[in-house]
Amino acid sequence: MSHDGHHSVVIPAPGPEFVPHTVAHHFDTPVQEFQSAKLGFWLFLATEILLFGGLFAAYFYYHEVYPETFRLGGQQLDWKLGAINTTVLLLSSWTMAMGVRSAQTSQKQKTLMFCGLTVVGALAFMVIKFFEYKAKHEHGFVVFSELFAPYDQATGSLAWFKDYDGVMAGVPHGHLFFAIYLTMTAIHGLHVIIGAGLILWIMVGAAKGRFHNGYFLPVDLVGLYWHLVDLIWIFLFPLLYLVP
Amino acid sequence: MTTNVPVIDTHAHHAPEAGGTNYLNNRSGFWSWAGTLDHKRIGLMYLVGVSIAFLCGGLFALLVRLHLWEPKGMLFDNAQYNQIFTLHGAFMVFLFVIPAIPGSLGNMVLPLMLGAKDVALPRLNLLSFYLWLTGAVLATLAIVLGGFDTGWTFYTPYSLYTQQAVVTIGLAIFVLGFSSIFTGLNFIVTVHKLRAPGLTWFRMPLFVWALYATSLLQVLATPVLGITVLLVAFERLYHIGIFDPRLGGDPVLFEHFFWFYSHPAVYIMVLPAFGIISELVSVHSRKPLFGYKLIAFSSLAIAIISFLVWGHHMFTSGQSTYAMFAFSFLTFFVAIPTAIKEFSWVATIWKGSIALNSPMLYTLAFLIIFAIGGLTGVILGALNVDIHLHDTYFVVAHFHYVMMGSIALAFFAGLHHWWPKMFGVMYDEFLAKIACAIIFIGFNATFLPQFIMGSRGMPRRYATYVPDYAPYHAASTVGVIILTVGIGMMVFYLVASLFQGKKAMQNQWGGVTLDWLCPTPPPLENFDVPPKVVHEVYDYSTLDYQSMQTPVR
Amino acid sequence: MFALLTQDPARTPGHIENPAPPLAVDTYGQLPKLASTFDHVDGLFYFTYIVCIFFFVVIVGVIAVSVVLYRRKTWDQPALSNVTHNTPLEVVWTVIPLIIVMVMFAWGFKGSLDMTNVPEAASRNLYKATAKQWNWTFTYPNGQQSFGEVWVEVDKPVAFATESTDVLHAFYLPQMRVKRDVIPGRSQVVWFEPKEVGDYHLFCAEYCGNDHSKMYAQLHVVSAEEFAKKPWDKWDDSTPAAAAKSGESLYKQLCASCHSVNGIPGVGPSWKGLFTKNADGTFTGRQREVLVGGQKQTITVDDAYIIESIKTPMAKIVAEEPYNRGGMSAFDNIEDRKIAGLIQYMKSLAEAK
Known part of the structure; x- marks a missing residue:
């Protein structure tokens, strides 16, 4: 915001299809604005990693306590679907990077195209995830329809963990692996959805010509966020699907 | 020896600005506050919010103490008492002590001290405030939805089984956590990127250093609390089993998660208080702070070590000998930077020019109370002694000496110090000094008896107790009534000053940091002319005495 | 808050009934007088x-x-x-x-x-302390039990294996300088060597819910001669009246924190009116609606039902609000004759009418 008597710095648009950017009033230079936002965003990404860090700590702790449960549980996951999803996310990270590059070089159409491809990647990831969850539902590892049913103290059995085929019967607390699997992948999935939303928001801005070689900060930040989402999956995939 | 003299025309900050506008009166109307991006207005909104939270928490404390007047309890049944003490803890910790100083005084003063026009990310700053507000609303909603009786620590598995609004309060804490994270993140960026020209790291006032160290802790520790309360909520919603022993989970893992945040959180709470005291002993003794660099580094040392001592909250949980060894050793180690600070403050007063005004009286009260709070912490650090004292009133008294006695008193000290800066008016100094004395007496009367009954074995969180401890509980209850009178008085004269306080001076106390060199109250973008720092910090040789006698416009 | 203000103050009876004598204080007045070797x-x-x-x-x-x-x-x-x-x-x-x-x-x-580090001598004298909301059960090395109070021999190292059946508790003996969290799913051993004969407070020091402050027991340190008389083994069921009296003392130690006998609603249903006395001196149990696996049934209270409700409380839950969620943990380690004493006490309540 700008106030009477104070003149903010304006970055001119490189062409008629773009709009100029006004630097926020409390910054003296565009570089200061850029660096501040960038530093702040990196700190935010650090908090995201720490948030997942808590989940990873829980994973490692119970992996130590119930190694058999985790070995057997991991075998019930479909590593092929996981691998496909890893590829999809890696590709979408590349398209996102290309989108940022296109914004930096004032290529509006390319920015829109690469961002659009990234959203397609996010959707593909979620669709594959859906089929994965569906399989877990059908085997009774995570019965989604019973997820919020109250715990039956008398029988001590969980409504959402039925294990129809009895594959986890021989190990203690078989539900723990799937509880951790579900919690981690669901929170990650939520991040994918938020990321896709942010990229759509970037596309709206890009269509209006807000991003160009003079100002591409939001594209850059959303790009970083998307790489983080990718990075977390890079850790989740081997831990859940391959290590066991 | 020189000072922070910004290269600004003295004429510029004494002469009335066109129309005499400042941040308080430049715009009006609801949205000029609710939608403001000005750090000073956001700071004021925080001030109102945390003050209300403090008064609510205080009311709960009063109820707790009145109930404990008799061994059988006076007011409540056990279930109600458990809710009241939980509300006291949760409101005080999450809604007051953690956000109070950074949110209100930090927001107000940090950009001024840096010579900046605002914090680096003003929108995020407003978001932090609204997240705080959302958390406060959710916490209140949790009370309406049946309350919560888990204690502020939410220890599993009790917090998983109790039939109360634990998910709602968990959500509140998650949201409040992100409010805290965003404030910290904002301050870090502001300190890195918006320092005035010439304001090098070692020319920054120590309040800025303290807020910087606090912010690092907020950013690095709070996410773990976030995921912990989220997991407790998931446990309750769909029984993941991570913390539930019926499902193969381990309640001790929860304790580790919880204290991994909540021990650094103690320093999130106390470091800003240290910062305020560092400023105030210097200004009101008119003497450079003794051992500036050592204090600055000790803040960072405390921030780092505080991540490694969480296990000292669990000495009776049956940890391995190695864990006990390491946690106890590091706990004693953290005492050293803390002691250095206390010694440095006292050395600053020595041979100073000590003004016994109300901010300084609050500061001196802090120095005495914090000495007790810190030293009793040393007693608790010893492994064998802690086994006896853990979860007794000795611990309760210790952390109230730190949290209430030290942090709230530092907050009051800072409030009295920057009140004329914020509002351009002075409160009644006479009443302020009396209130400070009453609060000091009331506080000690409340919590000194708790040390005695605690070391004699009175467990904490008891709705009723064996008659052995009755005299100490009674004394403590009398103390809290005195304390309530003192705080009531303080609220009265501070609010009254807004309506009929006399005009403050441009530089009421004779400060030489940038916050006292911009106009009072500050205009929208703080400085009429961008300041440039050419001198070292806390040098009173070039104090502009004229500004101490120039009334605000 | 509204729920807070409308709760019946009589709901939870509240405080410790018969505490040990006030604890002695040491010379300097800060610590309770030391009664162990620590x-x-x-x-x-x-x-x-x-x-x-x-x-x-x-x-x-x-x-x-x-x-x-x-x-x-x-x-x-x-x-x-x-x-x-x-x-x-x-x-x-x-x-x-x-x-x-x-x-x-x-x-x-x-x-x-x-x-x-538990010494050899103490681990040979191993007791078990079982904590549950909100009482203590002690098992002696010889397998016998006592509730709410425990006897140990002076000058003889003793160890307690602490266990919890529900939430966190803590085993705290201020005058012995002993404290240990009691964690469900873990058994942890603490030890001490009592040096002075006397009665001592045993507190729960970790918050455990409603009646945390009532979760109290007494530690009796007695001489070897006194200990040899097994003062905990006082169960007298020679006559129905004696059995009812024994049952009453057990009720006070173990059951009173949740169940009243005068009709005041507690954490669990009151025992008032469970039985009525017939003219011929026999007893008839009341009709009661219970949930069995979620299905409502009407049953007649009898000895078998009470034994079942103590040993497997979730089998038949009282259907009435707020008890229909269950919540009582199983007391499956009480000796049969003590349960018989409890039943005799329940029946004696009918006599009192």
Whole structure:
């Protein structure tokens, strides 16, 4: 915001299809604005990693306590679907990077195209995830329809963990692996959805010509966020699907 | 020896600005506050919010103490008492002590001290405030939805089984956590990127250093609390089993998660208080702070070590000998930077020019109370002694000496110090000094008896107790009534000053940091002319005495 | 808050009924009089205490002297000195406290090893302390049990394996300087050697819900002769009246925190009116609606139902609000004759009418 008597710095648009950017009033230079936002965003990404860090700590702790449960549980996951999803996310990270590059070089159409491809990647990831969850539902590892049913103290059995085929019967607390699997992948999935939303928001801005070689900060930040989402999956995939 | 003299025309900050506008009166109307991006207005909104939270928490404390007047309890049944003490803890910790100083005084003063026009990310700053507000609303909603009786620590598995609004309060804490994270993140960026020209790291006032160290802790520790309360909520919603022993989970893992945040959180709470005291002993003794660099580094040392001592909250949980060894050793180690600070403050007063005004009286009260709070912490650090004292009133008294006695008193000290800066008016100094004395007496009367009954074995969180401890509980209850009178008085004269306080001076106390060199109250973008720092910090040789006698416009 | 204000104050009976005599205090008035061998706790406590008082006096003294000597007389008075640091002084006040706290650390750590390493003699005298909301059950080395109070022999090291069947508790004996969290799913052993005959408080020190403050037991330290008489084994069921009396004392120790006998609703349903007495001296149980696996049934209260409800409380849950969620944990380790005593006591309540 700008106030009477104070003149903010304006970055001119490189062409008629773009709009100029006004630097926020409390910054003296565009570089200061850029660096501040960038530093702040990196700190935010650090908090995201720490948030997942808590989940990873829980994973490692119970992996130590119930190694058999985790070995057997991991075998019930479909590593092929996981691998496909890893590829999809890696590709979408590349398209996102290309989108940022296109914004930096004032290529509006390319920015829109690469961002659009990234959203397609996010959707593909979620669709594959859906089929994965569906399989877990059908085997009774995570019965989604019973997820919020109250715990039956008398029988001590969980409504959402039925294990129809009895594959986890021989190990203690078989539900723990799937509880951790579900919690981690669901929170990650939520991040994918938020990321896709942010990229759509970037596309709206890009269509209006807000991003160009003079100002591409939001594209850059959303790009970083998307790489983080990718990075977390890079850790989740081997831990859940391959290590066991 | 020189000072922070910004290269600004003295004429510029004494002469009335066109129309005499400042941040308080430049715009009006609801949205000029609710939608403001000005750090000073956001700071004021925080001030109102945390003050209300403090008064609510205080009311709960009063109820707790009145109930404990008799061994059988006076007011409540056990279930109600458990809710009241939980509300006291949760409101005080999450809604007051953690956000109070950074949110209100930090927001107000940090950009001024840096010579900046605002914090680096003003929108995020407003978001932090609204997240705080959302958390406060959710916490209140949790009370309406049946309350919560888990204690502020939410220890599993009790917090998983109790039939109360634990998910709602968990959500509140998650949201409040992100409010805290965003404030910290904002301050870090502001300190890195918006320092005035010439304001090098070692020319920054120590309040800025303290807020910087606090912010690092907020950013690095709070996410773990976030995921912990989220997991407790998931446990309750769909029984993941991570913390539930019926499902193969381990309640001790929860304790580790919880204290991994909540021990650094103690320093999130106390470091800003240290910062305020560092400023105030210097200004009101008119003497450079003794051992500036050592204090600055000790803040960072405390921030780092505080991540490694969480296990000292669990000495009776049956940890391995190695864990006990390491946690106890590091706990004693953290005492050293803390002691250095206390010694440095006292050395600053020595041979100073000590003004016994109300901010300084609050500061001196802090120095005495914090000495007790810190030293009793040393007693608790010893492994064998802690086994006896853990979860007794000795611990309760210790952390109230730190949290209430030290942090709230530092907050009051800072409030009295920057009140004329914020509002351009002075409160009644006479009443302020009396209130400070009453609060000091009331506080000690409340919590000194708790040390005695605690070391004699009175467990904490008891709705009723064996008659052995009755005299100490009674004394403590009398103390809290005195304390309530003192705080009531303080609220009265501070609010009254807004309506009929006399005009403050441009530089009421004779400060030489940038916050006292911009106009009072500050205009929208703080400085009429961008300041440039050419001198070292806390040098009173070039104090502009004229500004101490120039009334605000 | 509304729920808070509308709760019936009579709902939970509240406080400890018959505590041990007031605890004795040591010479200096700060700690309860030590009754075990852990004298290093007191030693280090008072050492630290004196060090703290010394530093406190120094700090407050310097502040007081400064305020008197250097108080600002005129508003524009500058400071007497502008010194910003003094390296030797700063080194001194860093190093000396460091040395002192390292001494405290080593002393405290050594003491804690004494407390956590259970000696052979103590582990041969192993009791079990089972905590549940909100009472204590003690199992003696010979397998016998007592509730709410426990007897140990003086001058003989004793160990307690602590276990919880529900939430966190803590086993705290202030005069023995013993405390250990009781964690569900873990069994942890603490030990001490009682040195003085007497009755001592045993508190729960970890918050465990509604009646946390009522979760109290007494530790009786007795001489070897007294111990040989097995004072915990006083169960008298020679006559129905004696059995009812024994049952009543067990009720007070174990059941009263949740179940009233006068109709006041508690955490669990009241025992009032479970039985009525017939003219011929026999007893008839009341009709009661219960949930069996979620299905409502009407049953007649009899001995078998009560035994089942004690040993497997979730089998038949009282259908009435707010008891229909269950929540009582199983007391499956009570001897049959003691349950019989409890039933006799329930029946005696009918007589009282």
